[in-house]
Amino acid sequence: MIQTPTPNVRVVTFKIDDRDFSAREDETIIQVAWENGIRVPSLCYLEGLSVWGACRLCVVEIVGSPRLVSSCSTRVAEGMEIRTDSERLQAYRRMILELLFSERNHVCSVCVSNGHCELQNLAQQCGMDHVRVPYRNKVYQVDSSHDLFRVDHNRCVLCSRCIRVCDEIEGAHTWDSKGRGIDTQVITDLNRPWGESDSCTGCGKCVQVCPTGALVQQGTSVGEMHKDRKFLPYLSRMRDAQ
Amino acid sequence: MSRTIAIEPVTRIEGHARITLQLNDEGRVDDARFHLTQFRGFEKFCEGRPYREMPALTARTCGICPVSHLLTSAKACDELLSVKIPPAAEKLRRVMNLAQLVQSHALSFFHLSSPDLLLGWDSDPARRNIFGVMTENPAMAKDGIRLRQIGQSIIEMLGGKKVHPNWAVPGGIAQPLSEETRDAMRKLLPEGLVIAKRTYAFYKKLIPQFAKEAETFGNFPTMFLSLVNAKGNLEHYDGWIRIKDAKGDIVEDMVPTDEYPRIIGEAVEPFSYMKFPYYKPHGYPRGIYRVGPLARLNNCNSCGTPFADVALAEFRTLQESQPVASSFHYHYARLVEIIYALESMDRLLRDPDIMATRIRARARSNRDEGIGIAEAPRGLLIHHYRIDDDGLMTWMNLIIATGHNNLAMNQGVKQVAQEYVDGSKLQEGMLNRVEAVIRCFDPCLSCASHAFGQMPIHVELRNAEGHLVDQLKRG
Ligand code: SF4
Numbered sequence: 001m002i003q004t005p006t007p008n009v010r011v012v013t014f015k016i017d018d019r020d021f022s023a024r025e026d027e028t029i030i031q032v033a034w035e036n037g038i039r040v041p042s043l044c045y046l047e048g049l050s051v052w053g054a055c056r057l058c059v060v061e062i063v064g065s066p067r068l069v070s071s072c073s074t075r076v077a078e079g080m081e082i083r084t085d086s087e088r089l090q091a092y093r094r095m096i097l098e099l100l101f102s103e104r105n106h107v108c109s110v111c112v113s114n115g116h117c118e119l120q121n122l123a124q125q126c127g128m129d130h131v132r133v134p135y136r137n138k139v140y141q142v143d144s145s146h147d148l149f150r151v152d153h154n155r156c157v158l159c160s161r162c163i164r165v166c167d168e169i170e171g172a173h174t175w176d177s178k179g180r181g182i183d184t185q186v187i188t189d190l191n192r193p194w195g196e197s198d199s200c201t202g203c204g205k206c207v208q209v210c211p212t213g214a215l216v217q218q219g220t221s222v223g224e225m226h227k228d229r230k231f232l233p234y235l236s237r238m239r240d241a242q
Numbered sequence: 243m244s245r246t247i248a249i250e251p252v253t254r255i256e257g258h259a260r261i262t263l264q265l266n267d268e269g270r271v272d273d274a275r276f277h278l279t280q281f282r283g284f285e286k287f288c289e290g291r292p293y294r295e296m297p298a299l300t301a302r303t304c305g306i307c308p309v310s311h312l313l314t315s316a317k318a319c320d321e322l323l324s325v326k327i328p329p330a331a332e333k334l335r336r337v338m339n340l341a342q343l344v345q346s347h348a349l350s351f352f353h354l355s356s357p358d359l360l361l362g363w364d365s366d367p368a369r370r371n372i373f374g375v376m377t378e379n380p381a382m383a384k385d386g387i388r389l390r391q392i393g394q395s396i397i398e399m400l401g402g403k404k405v406h407p408n409w410a411v412p413g414g415i416a417q418p419l420s421e422e423t424r425d426a427m428r429k430l431l432p433e434g435l436v437i438a439k440r441t442y443a444f445y446k447k448l449i450p451q452f453a454k455e456a457e458t459f460g461n462f463p464t465m466f467l468s469l470v471n472a473k474g475n476l477e478h479y480d481g482w483i484r485i486k487d488a489k490g491d492i493v494e495d496m497v498p499t500d501e502y503p504r505i506i507g508e509a510v511e512p513f514s515y516m517k518f519p520y521y522k523p524h525g526y527p528r529g530i531y532r533v534g535p536l537a538r539l540n541n542c543n544s545c546g547t548p549f550a551d552v553a554l555a556e557f558r559t560l561q562e563s564q565p566v567a568s569s570f571h572y573h574y575a576r577l578v579e580i581i582y583a584l585e586s587m588d589r590l591l592r593d594p595d596i597m598a599t600r601i602r603a604r605a606r607s608n609r610d611e612g613i614g615i616a617e618a619p620r621g622l623l624i625h626h627y628r629i630d631d632d633g634l635m636t637w638m639n640l641i642i643a644t645g646h647n648n649l650a651m652n653q654g655v656k657q658v659a660q661e662y663v664d665g666s667k668l669q670e671g672m673l674n675r676v677e678a679v680i681r682c683f684d685p686c687l688s689c690a691s692h693a694f695g696q697m698p699i700h701v702e703l704r705n706a707e708g709h710l711v712d713q714l715k716r717g
Contacts, residue, residue, distance in 0.1 A: 144632035
């Protein structure tokens, strides 16, 4: 986890896509890129939450190193030359997206988040127009037991934003995960139906940060789920100030 | 030796089908079967999904009449919410349903059937299509394209998309109507009505030429099933079920749509994925009935709009006895309904109610069962859902228009084959007529193949003694 900025940090100079930048050395590549309008794709990273580094969509190249690094968990350094867009990166990102789509049942046309979904936007942004691997077609149960919200595991990409926001911002830690690898699933409490959860405060932060139609409000029809994350930077600043 | 003639695939219908004709020792047609060999399994994969997804999900059953599924599904969901939707929402849903009727009937008449009607069943198959019509009668082809476009434009203006609009939602509709949209829709209607009346007049003059086809294209007594409104008039969105028998006597009337399971049974035949609905009290297959434009016009007391009522009176002179029994007259009925739809839309769009901004009743699921019924262009469409306490689908049944006509289509194919097939030689004209009789019903097979369960395709050829002489297995 990246710590909150400490005083007296150095400022370093480096290049992103041949443009010169300078930033504090405790900033990550993705932070600098996004601040300067360079849209490095990402799914699990969300400003205001701890860094997870799981989706690998934000990988970038560092000149002189054969290894790709995830820009959300790598800090800028003096003299670094970073490339955020190359054929190799595009190919990797497309493949990651294809694997995500094949893993669960992301049928956009009937999804409440259709048109406002980060996964869908990323597929468009990265030019993913078909999936080359076979779909798993595994059916996951929908948990609609909560009065206000619903979780559809078929549309979950395991970004863990819900787990982090519930733990780090709301402080309830209702969400966690069970299982391993491809069989991982997010759970509420100790894998009880959401509606029966004792710890859930019903605040809905998890729904707002979820990038897809996995966590949604009850009563929404296709394409009607708009997520609003304006609360997050504010709340995380207030948390840091404590 | 008996022979089986297979016609595969049938062109110019929506979806895929295969027909087999069974010949007897004398080379005459003994039996005819219209097979549906596609499998989609919608009912199965909707299980476990939130009911609110159903309007959009079931609209994907079909690319031709998504609006019918969307509206019928939304109606079933309204029942799950136990709400009465606001009047503006109901009226606008009606407008969309009528626009769908115009575009679908226009597609059926002009694009799919007019090649047969204008160029003749014996004409060169390479020319017997909408392009042939364009050369033969360019004005008519243009009319057809324009009329369909008018229907589609209205759907698009309301729903924001030509196909698969996500506009009807449980409890009402998603957006209120703006004045510009209303005015733009209204502007299209007079032109549509002129085209519809012109086509109707043209077709009326043509009708005497088709005496033989009218005689043999699915001309047999059956019951007719459709919705009617409180006055017993033509109805497409709501209302009650009426059934008339072949003599025109009312067998069932004012049946609330929720009671459909009492009167409609569904039989399954091993040779088709399509179910065979029948009128329950008469048993299977005696309870054969037809749905769609022909049934609606036969069943209603009147249309309730001026020009359509004149056309309805003329429709009823097509045959001496009532109701009109020949499936050939589905074409005629479609033209009458286009006129009706355009007149009704105009009436609805003049109603100040439709501008209301209250367009949606909000509620959560309050019942565990919901039934939505409406008239799709091809006939009665039924969506029947059950949900659990959390609002997830536990069971669904769809009975689609083409399904209701399944028994009648099989019988129609047999009749036309018996008339036109002479065992010794097969002529293009005969094949065309077998296909054309199916097109009278305007079947939409992508909807019809939604039944669930795995069934391998297996075609058997049996001779007159019942011995297997050949077989074909697939899948
Ligand atoms: S439910 Fe949503 S926020 Fe939680 S892990 Fe899945 S996709 Fe991410």
